[in-house]
Every structure is written in C-alpha cells, then in structure tokens.
Amino acid sequence: MNAPEAPKRGALLTLYGDPCRSINRRAHWSLLTAVALVAAPLLIAAGPIENGAPPLTAQTKRSGGPIDPDQANVRFDFADLRFEVLPETQRLEGVATLRFTALRRMARLPIDLDRNLPVSAIALNGRALKASAWRNPDGRLLITLPRPIAAGRTVVVTIRYGGAPHIAVRAPWDDGVVWAKTKDGKTWFGTTAEGYGCDLFWPCLDFPTGEPAAVDLHITVPRGLKAPSNGRLLRVDTLPDGRTTWHWRARQPNTYGIALNVGPYEEVRETYHSRFGNRIPMHYWYLPGEEPQARALFAEFASTLDFFESVIGPYPFGDEKLGVVETPYKGMEHQTINAYGNDYAKAPEGFDWLFHHEFAHEYFGNQLTAANWDDYWLHEGYASYMQPLYGRWREGEARYATMLDDQRNKIVNAQPIVSGRVRTEEEVYETKLGGPGTDIYYKGSWILHTLRGLIGDAAFFEVTRRAVFGQTDPKPGSFRPRFGTTTEYEALVRSVTGRDYGWFFETYLRQAALPELIATRRKGVIALQWSAPDGRVFPMPIELQIDGRIEKLAMTGGRGTLTVADGAHIVLDPHARVLKRSTAVEAYQADQARRRAAAKPEGMSQ
Template identity: 30%
Template sequence: MKNIFILALALITSSLSAQVLSNKEGNYTEADSLRGSLRPERAYDVQKYHLKLKVEPVKQFISGSNTISFIAEEDLSVIQIDLFENMKVDSILQNGEVLAYERKHNAVFIELDKSVKADEKGEIQFYYSGHPIVAKNAPWDGGFVWDKDENGDYWIGVAVQGTGASLWYPNKDHQSDEPEEVQLDIAVPNGLMNVSNGQFLGEKDLGDGFTQWSWKTVNPINNYNVMINIANYEHFSDSYKGLQLDYYVLPYNLEKAKKQFEEVKPMMDCFYEKFGEYPFVEDGFKLVETPYLGMEHQSAVAYGNEYKMGYLGNDLSGTGIGLKWDFIIIHESGHEWYGNSITANDIADMWIHEGFTSYSEAVYIECRWGKEEALEYLKGTRRGIGNSKPIIGNYGVNSEGSGDMYPKGANLLNTIRSIYDDDELWWKTLKDYTETYKHQTIDTEQTEAFFNEAVEVDLQPVFDQYLRHSQLPQLQFKEENGKIGYRWQADVEQFAMPVDIFIDETEQRIFPTKSWQFFDSEVEDPDDIRVNDLEFYIDSSLME
C-alpha cells in the first residue's frame, strides 16, 4: 500500500506541475529578461510564420528556414528573434540581402538592411540548423523526443511549453504575440508521415528519399503549440456538428484508438454547451499519438495516455471518479478553449490556462455524471496542492508561478461559483468570458474584472488571496461568554468572503470579515458547525 500511495503522489505532483519553468525564487538572469520582457526590439506584431524544415532522424538533426512576416508597432532598425544558442544561424535575409546580427543568450538581434516604419509590413527569412535539445522526460522538460515504435519505425515528437518554442525554430518567443497563421512544410524520410497543426495541404515526394508534408493554420496560435509529429501513422476521421475530427495513431493501436476516441463526442457535447463552439473550426480537431504523455498542441492535441482511463490508469483525485474518463483527452482538449483560444499575455498568469482547464475536467464530470461527483473530484484534487508559493509568478522575466495553478486554480473557480450561489448565472458568465476573449491574449486583471462584474459580492479580495498569496484564508471560530464567534484570518487586508456552513446539518450562508462576529443563541457548540468544503476551498480552525 505504501508504494502505491507514493506512486500516486508522484503522479499528482508531476501532472499538476507539468512544464513549470523553474523555481528561481527571484534569481533571474539577463536571459530571463530577454525572453520575458517586451523590449523595443520586440515592438512588432507577428502576422505569419512559414516553416520549411527537413528532419533527419538518424542524425537527430533539423535544418531549414522560417519566413517571418510582421507589422512594426514602432520604427524598427533592429529586431529581436529568439533561437536557442545551441542552434546555428546559417543566414538571415531581408529582400534578398544578408543581414548582420548579434547573439546574446537565446536571443538574436538582427540589424535590418531597411528599417521598417511603424505600421508598415516587414519580412525576413531566417535560415538555421542544428541538433535541437533532446527532452529527458517530455513533456515535463522541453525538447525533441527521438523514439521508435514497436515496429521499429521512427516516432518523433516535440514538447516545449515553458521551455520555449525557440528551442527548435526561430520566432518571437513571447505569449503576447501569436501569428495569425502558420504554414509548415516538413520533410521527413519516405515511409513516415508528419502531422502538424491546421488543415492538411498535401504531400510531395522530394526525390531525395524525403517526403514533404504541408499543413496550415488560419487562426492565431501560441508559439509553443506549433508542432511536428512524425511516425508511420494510420489515419481515421469523423465529424461533429460540422467540425472535422481527425485521428493519427500507430498502426497496431488503430482498434484501441477507435474505441477510446469515442469519448471526443460527449466531451464536445459538454464543452460546446458550457464554453461555446470549438474555437478553431476552420483548422479542425486532431488527436495525434505521441511518444510522451500529452500536450495541448492547438488543433493537433498530443495523446500518449496508452488508451487507458484516468491518468495512465490512475485517478489523480483518489476518489475513483477520475477512472471514468480519459484524462489526457479531456484535459488537453480543454486547453483548446483555455490556453489556446484564451492565452495569458505573460506566463506569470499561466493559471488562466491551467486553472480553467483543470476546472474543465470537473465540468466534464458534471455533464456526464452530475454535480455531486464533480465536487467530489475537485475536493480530491486538493491533495496535490502545496500552498507554499503564490499561483501568479513574476512578470517580465519568463517566470511561471506555483504548480498549484492546476488544482488550486480549479478549486478557486469552484469557490467563486459557490459565492455566485446561482448556477444559471455562473454558467452564463463562464461561457460569456470564454466567447468574449476568444482568440485573444489577456491578463489576470481582465479575468478578475469579468467575473467580478457579474455579482454584487466584491471578488477582488478573494482573487488576491488565492492568486497572490500562498496560504488559504482560514475561517476561525472561538467560544466567548457562551457565544460562538467567527472571523477570517487572511493575508489580504479587509478580506471578506461569504461562505456556506452547516449548523446541525442545516445549511446557511455567513458573511465573515476579519473582525469577530457572533452567532445568536442557536449555536451553542463549535462542533455543531461544519464548513461546506465541497463548495468552498478554505481552512478552518477552532481558537483556544
């Protein structure tokens, strides 16, 4: 039993802190600032990436170019493009002219031959090559995965969320700027297929032992979502309310996949109802089998859950409810709405991705099996929360906050729903938020304001405590002069939040502040009071 418990905790910790960048605790470097800040050399809006790339599995080598089209936001004579320093810059061109550049850490500062004036369009061709970093344990560290399947065919994937897309291709590696479209022309050895984001444009035999597979997105896309997946794939397809569903799996898993991926349709039923239409209808929805657990790669979701229910056959909540569904299908697809469609400007606000997507797991459970099981599941996921660091990280230095952003973010949203105390209003507000900020990059303040505006209760102290401080608010009770008193203990000044409690199994709402209030005579014993901990994630204690 002890070994099983340790395994479960390890799974919780790894899954709920996937892709967290670092725990630098403020020891940031110049490299962090170059990646995390919007410097004058980044004063441009990317319009399109066109990647032409050759992937050589035997050498674990890639080579090619990215044509970067942009609109200048200010006059630009020097432009910053990001590419990991282990990758070679072969040449950079503007209008056919070779450009001079300087490298600093993982940034490349390029002197434009012809300055681009504010509001004008510019374009450069960036040629590069090299052996990209190999992931030690994707997706929890960034890099390429050079693997082979059971038939001995190459099976290659990439996961770079957190680490950065500039690990393998040159780009403006900041979440605030998404290209409006991306085309990928990826050449791989004959007999293999490459699957990327968006719609398939076609394949072309290059006559040199390689075949080029071309794909194109027509919606804004995060840099870390731009992806290649290479294998000897089998393809099958379906549709949902006009949405194209495509699945790419290893040949010997075809029948398993056809059965397992049936869950996509009830998931879409639920998410369409609660969140709105799939945000990337024009690009279609794909599940692609990968040699790592999974990632939310837009319109080409990475799937590596081994066709098991739960999280590799385990339930992260410890309730058994997580074994009723495939964690990777639901969680990573939930990111299409939260993270891919709605994107945090700065990765310090990544709870906007992970908190909402973790909450989408409970939403799916509620659609399928009811609210009570959804609440039980959310409560179970709290065992993965450390409450040792704030959820929000430091801005401008490429810093994510605590891995608590997953389960604590989800439980915060459930707590806010409970404060609403009106499910019709809650679901309307959540759907309105999702559709209002569709295809946009936003920040925490916009999210807070949207949910705050819908209710009379001031939610700002609640957001501040849960997101910007590590500890939960504590509801304290004490007995004094024959009466039972209650108050909040919290970091936030003037903290106040309504909460539901049971008194002798009768539920009622109280409105504690940081000052003591007392029940009337109907409460004689603190043991008669119980917090509704399914709906509110708080601490409570009895003062001596």
C-alpha cells in the same frame, strides 16, 4: 499542460534519481507517469540523451518575461515554416519566412533561435544579407537592417538554419525534441517547447503575445511516415524519392503550441455535428497495432466537445480540427494537435484525464491566452477545474466532489498565484524562484470552484464565456483568439455581478496562505470569524449544517453568529464550497513528506 499526481512522486524518484528541479519547473506533469513510462510498450528506444550539441543558453531557456524593446517594435503577421526531419542523423533543417510590421522605427530585428540550429543564410525582402549583418551570441539572433524601417512598413525576413536540435532528456519534464522508435523499429519523433519556448526549433518571438497571426507549415519526412501538425491540412506532396511534404495552415497559434510529430501513424476520423450548426473534423493519429484502444479514446472526443460547447461555447477551432496525436512523451496542449501519451490508462471517473485536460486548453490557453506568464492560472486553473465539472456533467455531484477532494489535498500554498509583475515561465513553475508551481492547477481550480459557489452558475459561466471569447453570445466565426489577464478577469466578475470582489481575488491570488474559519461555541450561540492573511477583511458567506438543516451566514465584515440549540450537531461548510485552511490536509501533507523521506534509498541525493 497536465498536472501532477503527487502520491506517485516516490515512484518517479526511484526511477530517475533526483528530478526535483524538473518536477518543480514542470509542475503540471503527473508524477504517476513514472509508472506509465516503465510500462509503455511502444517506446523502446528514445535515442541518445546527448547529441553532441552545446548546452542551452540562459536566453534560450528563458520564455516570456519583460519583452525586448526591439521585439516590442514589431507585429508578427505571418510565418511560413519549412522543416525537413532527418531521423538518420537526428537533424532538423529549416527555412523560416517571417513577415513583420514595424510599429515604430526600427534598425534591428532580434529573433529568438537556439544556437544549436546555426543560421546559414538570411534574406531581407528577398535580398540576401551579408553574414556580418547577423549574429547569435546567446540564443537571440540579432539582425542589423541595411537601413531603418519606418513605422507601418512591413519587412519579410527569410532565415535558413539547421542542425541537431536540443534533445529533451526527460520529455516533457524538460523541452526539446524526442527521437524514438516504435516497437517495430520505425521512427517516432515529436517536439515539446512549452517551457523553454518555440526557439528550440524555429525562429520566433518567445513570449506569450509574440504569436503570429497565421502560420503555414511544410514538413518533409521520410518515406512511409506521416506528419500531423497544427491547423488544416492543405495537401500532401510526394517527392520523387518517396519522401512526403505535409502542408498545414493554422491561424494565430500559440508559439509553443506549434508542434512537429512524425511517425508511421494510422488515423481514425469523423465529423462532429455541433450544437451551433457547424461541422468539426475530428482526427486521432495513433501507432499501428492499437486500433481498439485508439477507437475507445476517440469515442470520448464527441462527448467532450458537447460538454465544452454546452457550458462554455463553440469549439474555438472548428474551422480547422479537433486533432490529437500519439507522442513518445506524456502530452501537451499543442493547438489543434494535442499530444497524447497516456498509454490509454483507465481511470475511475471513466474518461481519459490527459486527453480531457489538454483538450481544455483549446479554450483556456489557445483561444484565451494569458498575455503574461504571471496570469497562467487562467490556463491551468480552468483546465483543471473543467475535469470535475465534466465528472459532474456525466455522473452528478458525487463525482464532482470526489475529483475536487483529490485536488484539494495537493494545494501547497507556498507562494501567491499572481505576483503582479511580468514573469518568465520558469518563474511561475519553479517554487524556488518564488513561483506558485502546482498551485496554478489545483489551487486555481478550487478558486474557480469557490467563485462559482459565491456568484452562482449564471454569472460564473457568463464571466467565463466573456473571458474566453470576448463576448457573451459567441457563435462560430464571430471571434478570434484573444489575450487575457487577471486584472481583466476581475473586471469581468465586477461587471457581470455588479459587485466588487476585490477581497476575494486579493486573498486567493495575491496571498499564499489560505483564510481560516474560526468557530467559537458558547451556550446557545456559535460565532464564526474569518482570519485572512495580513488581517484582511474576508466577508465570505458560509453554510452550516445544524442537525441536518442548512443555514447560511452572510459573514459581513468577516464575522457572523447564529443561535443554535445546546447539543446541536454542527458541520461547517458541509458541501465544501469554500477554499479555506485545513489543518487535516496540512498534517496529511507533512506525514506524506516524512514517509517519502524515510523511503528514499540510501545515498540518493535530496
């Protein structure tokens, strides 16, 4: 997901009243999208805000957290998902055939599915169940099996369902479907489910490790519309009445990364010749009338691929595609079919930040998936850090420093990045629930920047490759998507460097406040001391610039002294290599908050 641009928050408040709860939960969403939403020329009608459906239950809004014991009893082997998108009635009809392997003896099967999509029939291993065999009181479909299934046995459940799916009121700040129209009145439809989860439109296991090993999608749409989706396109069937069914196959997709996209799309495509010897299909589906802008964005695909392959490793889904589709909302990291709604905005760094950020999630999110939402900084911190790294790759250190400086001003430090417990998505994104919110992006990025400076490029990128691919020298076809944790990441750093950096991760990830560097200057000597949260020892080396020359202090035990000439001009950490407390940034943030409050229109709720 993409991260917010805090200076634009006032504009969004003016447009939408009080979106603070949604903004906190969707901390990744750029607050500059207020301008984009107003200016977007193609989205002229987003359909009704309400479609008469009941509100979402707490269960449906919940994604992740402690896993239901019965759901932990199964391995999700395969999903065959058949959808028909019905724009005229704003309905979605579906048939999901799901194959599970029992890991332990099981007597019932709970599957997450929004009550707005009622079930009309269920079959187990091809035999229809009586309606009394299932119920869905709160958004978790409970299926009682006719007889218990032993460990090691497979079960195939087919679920027929349909209805009016939940409409995202302010997509992608909240989740659901978007029924929109293009400027010439044609259907434009998309789904976004990262926050509330996959159960908004298909029966699934709604937690990070609940992803199926493979998925087939069959998406039927009205005449003249296309349905780009995840994975490889197997074929398109045309029905007698002109409707088409698009058949896709994807391996091990994130559950929230499965996406439906429907529109009168045009397409630009090419084949990328990878530095690893394989060929990668590249596709961009865009709306009619946008070919020049679309081709300009598409021109970024190859260089972005080359950057990631050169510094991280092979594109993880080269056997499927690099796919992007224009959507009636800002964007999302849907595996091999990333959503793009940035209105082709230009930026001083010379590349589209939204495309780049969502593409980064193919590595950090889709290939490396956090096993627990608590470790989500591995997705968003890395995806945010890859942008200044790309700026550096393209233009050098000045661009890198400029982009990092912009991120630094947005670090909040209200809550620790990692709590050490199994958390839901909302518990990570909602600061009022104790979550780190935007810090998983900006602070996560700066933690990685500081780590890279501490352990060096060779070690940093080896750690990154091993975290992403599970190996040091990945080649196309030699790896599969994998799950990772903060604990594993720390162990990788220890293994690669041969040193224990527990003090680093404890301070930056498990404490909210930043370490402060205190300098005391006496005649002929400058003394430095780190003050870390809870009085912890923080032996972070630090550079000093003394009359133009650079000295580096080891800071053993968190302290260090250096002899300097009287009157020497000293700059601490002159290249900003270390994330530390800044009273200037704190004063700036407080001033910005006061200015926003003063500019708030009279009568607007807080």
